Amino acid sequence: MAQALPKPALRPLLPADVPMLAAIFVAAIQELTGDDYSEPQQEAWAAVADDEVAFGKKLAGELTLIATIQNSPVGFASLRNNDHIDMLYVHPSVAGQGVGAMLCDALEKLAGARGTKSLSVDASDNALEFFRKRGYVAKQRNSVTVQGEWLANTTMQKTLGAAAGGAS
Template sequence: MTVSLRPYLPSDAQRVADIFVASIEEIASEDYSAAQCEAWARAVDDPAFAKRLAGNLTLVGLVDGEVAGFLTLKGADVIDLLYVHPQFSRQKVATTLCDAIEKLSGARGAKQLSVDASDTAQPFFARRGYVPERRNTIVVEDQWLGNTTMRKTLAANDDGAPAGRRLQ
């Protein structure tokens, strides 16, 4: 199965919202209570959600032309959103998205990437070399959700080009 990537387009908004809700309801629900998942998924209705997609670098992963998952990079070095539709779970969609964003961030000069990983995503990031740093509790509506700040040091840019000529 091949996963292809492209930048997020405004016309992806509905599909991406559907992926966000389905992945929380069907995947993250293994690790969080129903009430926690409902509060988490309702973020999709907040206008701030659309801003997080359109205002950051967002990549979508496609399988057979269908958007299967998405990732947003906040600023230079923070993975903000990473969600894969349950139908495409464990088919390396998130891996392909993260491979690309790590390369892109490294080429732009980022030395490391961090993420506030859900308990569901923690094994995924751990396998990629992200190291847990701190446990957090965030409040969403009336619910308390745990996540873990994880960080990965990116490999040095070894393309041999002088810094000024590297991809910006």
Template sequence: MSAASAPAASLRPALPGDTPILAAIAAAAIFELTGEDYDHDQQEAWASTAGDEETLAERLADSLTLVATRDSEPVGFIALADNKRIDFLYVHPEVAGEGIGALLCDAIEKLAAARGAKSLSVDASDTGLGFFQKRGYVPKQRNTVPRGGVWLGNTTMEKSLVAEGTIH
């Protein structure tokens, strides 16, 4: 489906009953979109963490979580933790490249700024690094994270939400 013919996506707050579908979206994104950057063992370890529905539900409940839907079906989600860090951003592979991630990021950046955040950080996967760089996030630090007996690389990035020249 091309972005031009795709139905418009809408955003809504996450609901407690969304956890299974959001875990499935995360797993699909990990397995289908990260193969160029992570090997199978890394994908398995990452997906087992993201797919732990009980832990995912707790983290989403402690965050401002938005769900992108198309035809009322969830196709992606983003979670903002402590009004300063993007904790999750996953888009279903079937809609990857259609602007869903940008729609989610735009909304969460606006909400964080409206709540007084001066900047946002994210621990971006190697797959997501270019996406965040295009949005103005600047790499700050390279990380290696243990997951299920394997190591995953990611990069802590930060974006200022305050326009240059603005008086603080």
């Protein structure tokens, strides 16, 4: 008989989470983005977490939620200025199991409750379909430099409010 997976839970960021979130960030980039980004691009992107103090300050300066399974962090998402999903990363071991959707649902609800009319995200190429399925619409293609490497992403936007309700 198949065993049910433990249900993920959400909680706010704690300072002690930063090393684990940095590890999730790196693992997600290394293991989930290889079809869309070269190894040098992945290494440059993942290097953002090398300075854990700066990484922690960035997360603490935004509304950051942690997804946990049996009290262990398995993903995180952060909302900047109530209207932009800045980060959304899940550990490869739970990719495709609804953790990212749960984090995104929570940020959309929080942003909507704070009066935000639309939410934007600069989606990596591997995250485009995830956001498209959630009702985000591509607005513009971007090239950003990270640690000397060029990475492409797409700014996407979703209107919140009445149209977003009922999709829980």
